[in-house]
Amino acid sequence: METQAEHSERDRSSEPRTGSEERSRFSRFRGAVVSVRPWRRRVLVAGVAGVTGLLLFSAFVVQPFLIPSGSMEPTLRIGDRVLVNKLAYRFGAEPERGDVVVFDGTGSFVREDLDANPVAELARGVAASLGLTAPPDTDFVKRVAGVGGDRVVCCDARGRLRVNGVAVDETYLQPGDTASEAPFDIVVPQGTLWMLGDHRSRSSDSRDHLGSPGGGMVPVERVIGRVDWLGWPPARIGGLEGAGAFDGVREPGRAHG
Known part of the structure; x- marks a missing residue:
């Protein structure tokens, strides 16, 4: 019985994932990416604004x-x-x-x-x-x-x-x-x-x-x-x-x- 139960667990793990499981996994990944991108965008915008301000100050x-x-x-x-x-x-x-x-x-x-x-x-x-x-x-x-x-x-x-x-x-x-x-x-x-x-x-x-x-x-x-x-x-x-x-x-x- 124990051996049969182990086979059953392995069989279920080898089965293809359902669409709902894949969507759930993708949603978590996308959420992680979205949470990182605004931070990078803010740094980029701040850097560009800083350099632009410095160039304008230097120019005038x-x-x-x-x-x-x-x-x-x-x-x-x-x-x-x-x-x-x-x-x-x-x-x-x-x-x-x-x-x-x-x-x-x-x-x-x-x-x-x-x-x-x-x-x-x-x-x-x-x-x-x-x-x-x-x-x-x-x-x-x-x-x-x-x-x-x-x-x-x-x-x-x-x-x-x-x-x-x-x-x-x-x-x-x-x-x-x-x-x-x-x-x-x-x-x-x-x-x-x-x-x-x-x-x-x-x-x-x-x-x-x-x-x-x-x-x-x-x-x-x-x-x-x-x-x-x-x-x-x-x-x-x-x-x-x-x-x-x-x-x-x-x-x-x-x-x-």
């Missing part, structure tokens, strides 16, 4: 910017991440002498690349806007040394810049550098800027493009924003210094006391 308010070269040493070093204030010149204000700015050098520092891959440029632009990679080759960070109407001359007997007849003590320069090894005497056209790096002996800036179309002058509308803060590394977090070097410069055309 503050953008992280990775410093790729030593042209602004000692103020900015290779690998520093700075925060660029994109609202600084958004409401009628314009760059001032001494400001450290990020700008698009297309047409002034570099020629427009008509053969660039738009998809690759877009991907690189997104990564750069988050401070994850070096900025595009057309973006530069320099210090404003002259604004529209200024006469900028280098150098005086002590190796200093003179802006509108006033000598400028640039304490932020790389130790051992002079204001410029190559002399120049230029008048900045209205609506443009004369840009110099703080590490003058290592900086390719407006001086190197005097003979190019535009004469090395950067249009104001090409300025992306002002570098207001150093965000990385932690030991160097804080605001930038040096803009006060130009406080004594008069506006062009005014008499000097």
Whole structure:
């Protein structure tokens, strides 16, 4: 009897399942899947919303910017991440002498690349806007040394810049550098800027493009924003210094006391 009962149990287990049993099993499986999918969907939506918000914030308010070269040493070093204030010149204000700015050098520092891959440029632009990679080759960070109407001359007997007849003590320069090894005497056209790096002996800036179309002058509308803060590394977090070097410069055309 016992053996016969065991055979009966095995026989029943080997019988095909009824439709109601299969539907019940499928319903339990589907319920488990449905309970997981909303969680994944919420995570995905939150992730997309977070990245979108960060990109919008970077596009219109503050953008992280990775410093790729030593042209602004000692103020900015290779690998520093700075925060660029994109609202600084958004409401009628314009760059001032001494400001450290990020700008698009297309047409002034570099020629427009008509053969660039738009998809690759877009991907690189997104990564750069988050401070994850070096900025595009057309973006530069320099210090404003002259604004529209200024006469900028280098150098005086002590190796200093003179802006509108006033000598400028640039304490932020790389130790051992002079204001410029190559002399120049230029008048900045209205609506443009004369840009110099703080590490003058290592900086390719407006001086190197005097003979190019535009004469090395950067249009104001090409300025992306002002570098207001150093965000990385932690030991160097804080605001930038040096803009006060130009406080004594008069506006062009005014008499000097």
